[in-house]
Amino acid sequence: MAIAVTIIVVVALAAGATLGFVSATARQASGRGARRLPKAATSAAPTGGGDRGSSVASxxxxxxxxxxxxxxxDERAILxxxxxRAMGILDVDTLAFPGxxxxxxxxxxxxxxxxxSIDLPMGRLGRExxxxxxxxxPLRGPDDRVTGVCLLLADVSEQRRLEAVRRDFVANVSHELKTPVGALTLLAEAIQDAAEEPAAVARFAGRIQHEGNRLARLVGELMELSRVQGAEPxxxxxxxxxxxxxxxxxxxxxLAAEQASITVSATCTPGLRVRGNAAQLAxxxxxLVDNAVAYSGSWTRVAVTARDSIDEExxxxxDIAVTDQGIGIAEAERDRIFERFYRADPARSRATGGTGLGLAIVxxxxxxxxxxxxxxxxxGSGSTxxxxxxxVHPGGPSSAPVESIRETLPAGQPTARGSRP
Incomplete structure (x- = not known):
């Protein structure tokens, strides 16, 4: 609000300092009956003489x-x-929008x-x-008669978008936190009621541990997302x-891969380097690997490959790719999987403790x-x-890929070193 008021004051001062120029231009345009925006009026700076104050204000x-x-x-733009101009609100020398x-x-x-507040449907101009x-x-002449209007326009589209994102985020967080907190409350009450039944207490205690882990993971990923979202490049x-x-x-x-009986292997071209934060990239x-494990069946493979490449320019x-042999992602959902709290398979996410934040963090x-x-x-056939x-440091031609010595194998399954899934 303070910024808006300051800008209004500045424009008011500038408009007052250039009032003579504006009024003169208006009279000239009206007298000529011109329908096109005068060339001299397409800039805020007057083309003729004028005192130093008018030039500075312009x-x-x-x-x-x-x-x-x-x-x-006559509702024609004279300045x-x-x-x-960049907002595209003019049709030659008139305002293009009824509002x-x-x-x-x-x-x-x-x-x-x-x-x-005015919303402009800019789609017809190929813009959002x-x-x-x-x-x-209002701008007034010497006789206090209104000679024109100065419109100050601030694009608040991004501000609105951020406010909508913030509202959605708060609503989603509230909903996601409500589920484990409510479950913990109910389980605690169940333990009190089953105090004389050791088997029931043990079962409820296991559920409390599961929900507690889920809550801890959700809070941890929320903190991670807050660190990386909007951070400096x-x-x-x-x-x-x-x-x-x-x-x-x-x-x-x-550990998660071993418990799910899933093999995780890596094939990396040696000597590849990138610039950034190692902890965040890891x-x-x-x-991605965790998601691949969570959405894959037992005795399948998850492959991580890293190789040098060239982009379109x-x-x-x-290129670091994670390939699984899991349930895959329906085409209709691929555009949404990077949204916060979005889950392609909610039932599986609940079973694995997924929060729907992992891909947003990525x-x-x-x-x-x-x-x-x-x-x-x-x-039904997997994802990559x-x-x-x-x-950085692309160097000369890279050598042939070699598989990393690190490979997660489920118990009882032989090593398949040297082969790609």
């Missing part, structure tokens, strides 16, 4: 991030700054300052719809060896490392998630 208007449009009594026209007309008729906070200030940037990241990710998921990859990259970490993540999947990161 430069201020020109440099504002907020859009400034001055229309005369437009670059920010307003803006009605606001300007009301100020001309009443002579009173007005403010409004935008939301504007508009302040309309390349946090704690340093050169990181990719095979070290891969080994760390496999080590973190070793977390992102571990989340010819720049060297490292996407934020990859984005912060100037990379991208993609997914290929066939429902690929992280692509900029490569």
């Amino acid at each position: 430069l201020v208007v020109e440099a504002l991030d907020s859009g400034v449009v001055v229309v005369d009594r 437009v700054n670059p920010a307003a 803006l026209v009605a606001l300007a007309r009301g100020v001309i008729e009443t002579g009173a300052t007005r403010a409004a 719809p935008i939301a504007l906070a508009v302040n309309a200030v 390349m946090p704690g940037a340093a050169e990181v060896e990719v095979d070290v990241i891969v080994d760390e990710a496999i080590e973190r998921t070793r 977390t992102a990859l571990a989340n 010819g720049r060297p990259t490292v 996407k934020n970490i990859v984005t912060n490392h100037l990379g991208e993540i993609s997914v290929w999947s066939v429902s 998630f690929t992280i692509r990161l900029p490569r």
